[in-house]
Amino acid sequence: MIVAADGEATGLPAAVRTPTRRFEARRKAILASAVEELNRKGLRGMTLGEVAARLDLVPTGVIYYFRNKEELAAACFLQAIARYEALIAAGLAERTARGRISAFVGAFFAFRRACAAGEAETIAVFNDVRALNSAAVNGPYEAMFRRTRELLGDAGGAPLPRLHRNARTHLLLSEVFWAVAWLKDFELADYPRAAARMTAILCDGLAARDEPWPRRRPLDLTHADDPSAETSSELFLRAATELINAQGYHGASVERISSRLKVSKGAFYHHNETKDELVMACFQRAFDIMWRAIRAAEAAGGSALEVLVSLSAALVEYQLCGAAPLLRTSAITTVPEALQPELMAKFDRISHRFAAIISDGIGDGSIRPIDVNVAAQMITAMINAAAELHDFAPGLTPQAAADHYVRPFFQGLLAPAD
Known part of the structure; x- marks a missing residue:
């Protein structure tokens, strides 16, 4: 017989016992601490000791919830993926590609504004997601990419060939990921303005309307004093x-x-x-x-x-x-x-x-x-x-x-x- 946290007997095995509110609160605090360390120092620089120290815990206090650093990092990335899935869902609710991109970017900037205002927990950036090399994370991450690809559905007035859509999806996500770096220069009240400016560039580009696509000009990017660059x-x-x-x-x-x-x-x-x-x-x-x-x-x-x-x-x-x-x-x-x-x-x-x-x-x-x-x-x-x-x-x-x-x-x- 299993005794629940409130003292009542249950017939549930220990493995499926419902976590207590205290357990969930501590787990959430550890995740938040790990996200801060992960975003500051990357996967290799994050340590369980520093994650624990932020919460006045000893490292074994973290291991009780996450067996090792890799499991903790995976939980951070999965939490971030879940957040992006919600942002993508906000975009997919719109009928046109322009509406979907606008809603997705707008939802992202609203979330970042809430984080900056202390109204939402920040999430892990994906700089080191590949370095983790976790199948448990790679699968959802790739699924997130495919879901983002749906935002571009009818872009260009017709279905895009797969290679075109993949390249554009990577471009869209990369721009959103990098926005975290330059948003710090904006007042919180100007986040919606920044979202609108970024959306306009994403949807319509930089080139003036009817401007012909320029002819490619090859440029030499090698060292002037070492063309082979094999030193x-x-x-x-x-x-x-x-x-x-x-x-x-x-x-x-x-x-x-x-x-x-x-x-x-x-x-x-x-x-x-x-x-x-x-x-x-x-x-x-x-x-x-x-x-x-x-x-x-x-x-x-x-x-x-x-x-x-x-x-x-x-x-x-x-x-x-x-x-x-x-x-x-x-x-x-x-x-x-x-x-x-x-x-x-x-x-x-x-x-x-x-x-x-x-x-x-x-x-x-x-x-x-x-x-x-x-x-x-x-x-x-x-x-x-x-x-x-x-x-x-x-x-x-x-x-x-x-x-x-x-x-x-x-x-x-x-x-x-x-």
Whole structure:
């Protein structure tokens, strides 16, 4: 016989006993603490000890509810997926693709506003969801992607081919995920305004109405002094970038980087004084390549739209070629907090240049009147999210990415497939 929490006998086995309110409250508090740690330090940086310390518990107090860190992280991600499923459902209640996108984005911004106001529990960001490599999470996460794909149903006036729809769905989700980074610059009262500005760009793009799609301009993004980029320092940068993109800052240990290159830890420290120095060099490499693309596109001339399309297409293709992708902007959240302000400032400078080019485009008529600051952040997100495009649009070649991914960004998710 089982005795319930209220003292009454039950015939239920212990395994299916209804959790008490105290149990659920403590479990909820542990999840909230874990989300904070996960969002600050990434999967590899989160520890059960720090999750427990936030609640004045000992680590065994957390293990009573979650057997290990991986199970706790999985619960955080599943909680976030459930929240997104609710946001997607709000979008799917609308009849048109424009209405669905608008309702989804509006629901997301309303939720983020409630979080910022302390009226709702924040959720885990998905930066490290792949690093967890959990079948229990991957299945629901992929199902969430498929549900998001339904929002685009009749985009372009006709059903989109599968590869087009997958690429656009990845673009839509990536823009929503990255919005968390720039929403901090808005007053809470302006969140609905920001949602409307972002929705307008998602649906209708940046290009002025009837503006012809620019001819592709190849850009050289290699090092001027090292075209082959096969030096030892570059190889360390590539290996660290790939690991950080996949597993976050803490997952890219000195041991893993050295193992990937088949060298000793001694060889690592021969080329790099510290891991932090290498990580900062990885980010600097990404900044240098982005600036190289901006300057090469501007030097080629043409309208502001031509400049933006050329640099975006070149960077997205660079991401997909597989040789050396750029470090994802989302990786910033996993590096030590002391390093984050400098990195965010450098990303902001690139976004400011994008905003300036957009302003030039509004002036020359190639870009329609839009919120230049929101659009600039969205360009940054689009370029960086291309590093994961292969996962969500398998079979998409680097050469086809301009039509399937870059073009819908500039002409809008509602534009017909070319």
